[in-house]
Amino acid sequence: MTSKPSADFLLVGASELVTCAGNAPAVGAEQSRVAVIENGAIAARDGMIVWVGKEKNIDAEVDVAAEATRLDVGFRAVLPGLVDTHTHMVWAGDRGDEFDRRLEGATYSEILAAGGGILRTVDATRQATFEALLSAAGARLERMSRWGTTSVEVKSGYGLEPASEYKMLETVLELGKRHPQELVPTFLGAHTLPREARGSQRARERYVDLVCEEMIPTVAKRHLARFVDVFIDEHAFGLAEARRVLESGRRAGLGLKIHADQLSSDGGAELAGELGAVSADHLEHLSPEGMSALAQSGTVAVMLPGATLFLRSHAYANGRALIEAGVPVAVATDVNPGSCPSESMPLMMQLACLYCGLSVDEAIVAGTANAAAASGLEDRCGSLEPGKRCDLLVLDAPERRQLIYKLGSPQIHMVVARGLVLS
Ligand SMILES: [Zn+2]
Missing domain, CATH: 3.20.20.140 (Metal-dependent hydrolases)
Incomplete structure (x- = not known):
């Protein structure tokens, strides 16, 4: 039996979790590889992502500490920082x-x-x-x-x-x-x-x-x-x-x-x-x-x-x-x-x-x-995957297109860097 990763940070309520997971840099057809998980969640520990998946699988797959930071982003899109x-x-x-x-x-x-x-x-x-x-x-x-x-x-x-x-x-x-x-x-x-x-x-x-x-x-x-x-x-x-x-x-x-x-x-x-x-x-x-x-x-x-x-x-x-x-x-x-x-x-x-x-x-x-x-950072950030920094942005909208569509003024609900909510 494999042990579950333990987490001190948990984000739930992502309508679209845009992970951009995979080899970087992405080339050609892969340039559009945003790798979305619907109804997604992220768990992190010490500022690093330990688990990414469907929210319904958290209890079975992650050991979340009682004192963990828990963010419910209320059915909003989440993207890598x-x-x-x-x-x-x-x-x-x-x-x-x-x-x-x-x-x-x-x-x-x-x-x-x-x-x-x-x-x-x-x-x-x-x-x-x-x-x-x-x-x-x-x-x-x-x-x-x-x-x-x-x-x-x-x-x-x-x-x-x-x-x-x-x-x-x-x-x-x-x-x-x-x-x-x-x-x-x-x-x-x-x-x-x-x-x-x-x-x-x-x-x-x-x-x-x-x-x-x-x-x-x-x-x-x-x-x-x-x-x-x-x-x-x-x-x-x-x-x-x-x-x-x-x-x-x-x-x-x-x-x-x-x-x-x-x-x-x-x-x-x-x-x-x-x-x-x-x-x-x-x-x-x-x-x-x-x-x-x-x-x-x-x-x-x-x-x-x-x-x-x-x-x-x-x-x-x-x-x-x-x-x-x-x-x-x-x-x-x-x-x-x-x-x-x-x-x-x-x-x-x-x-x-x-x-x-x-x-x-x-x-x-x-x-x-x-x-x-x-930037030489492909092993550390740029995607939401286990082993990467817990850097992300939460859009004040349920789908990612709003980040690009709202010319000059996309509504950003929250930004997290290394597992810390930036005020
Ligand atoms: Zn320049």
Whole structure:
């Protein structure tokens, strides 16, 4: 006789328990594999799921402690907590005033020339204390959680010099200690060139040297990040520089991510495929060669439709073509002060359906199981299965479609991270 798992947390009353169970990332036809259990229940212990099944089987299959937390969600849909696999959520300062200027027609270059843009965020982030960064990012994390996000990948990249880059990554690590949400730090020293490296080719080369020879080895040695990322773009880094950054990261034992093909076909997806990156992100201008490179390597394509919307570029990543080519697709906010201030994962999943060609169920997998895989978290979250963290969201509706249908304002009844109800 097998012994029943014991539980200190029990959730019942799920009209639809959307588990997204199975291998991640899900590819092709599997992209819509939401694996629903009707009238479902979940049992957990110490924040980890120990049992998932039909509510009527609880007594026979689970040993629920007398003092266990018991939640009856009252015939509502329950989904895995959302995984935001591409964010820049640690920064200081505010750039809300640039929004008016952009609406009046100012270009990116004009805003930069007037002292705005990313370098303004770099100045504010360099000057901010660790505590100030922690408080700003903590407030963002709480708001993101209200939209159902329970795991977040967070990039550095507003320091652009060693001490400030490490300060950003330490902020992410400290946030992870203080909150039940799962945080994954990524080193993005190659986000853009700092002001002091913009004067000459030699200064530029020195900055790439600093990233590859000093910052990456230090970040790896001090376990400050799990991934290294690089921004390939005419305003940022070229393909050869990106290759150097990623190869340095790989030598140091970090996983690889790339900002690729956002404003033009820049060869980023091909490089992601060649180097076996865990994800290639943006892909608004993905080439056919890039698409097949991603399909061959199994790299997850992370779409960031909020940036396309906010920049009014009208170029959305073609999620439909990616899925049909056999590339696993995820979606994320890209939350940052310049190109996408939205903290809402449901909004991004809605845009993925409206503009990138995904179905409701494909978008749900893109924001959960496949996003977990793009963050290196597929063994820990992204689905409701025994052995995973008890991270979930309860919709204030009996069926999952409402998460995507209610544009801009899905009603979320409750969010749970590591078995704790977030208020
Ligand atoms: Zn980004």
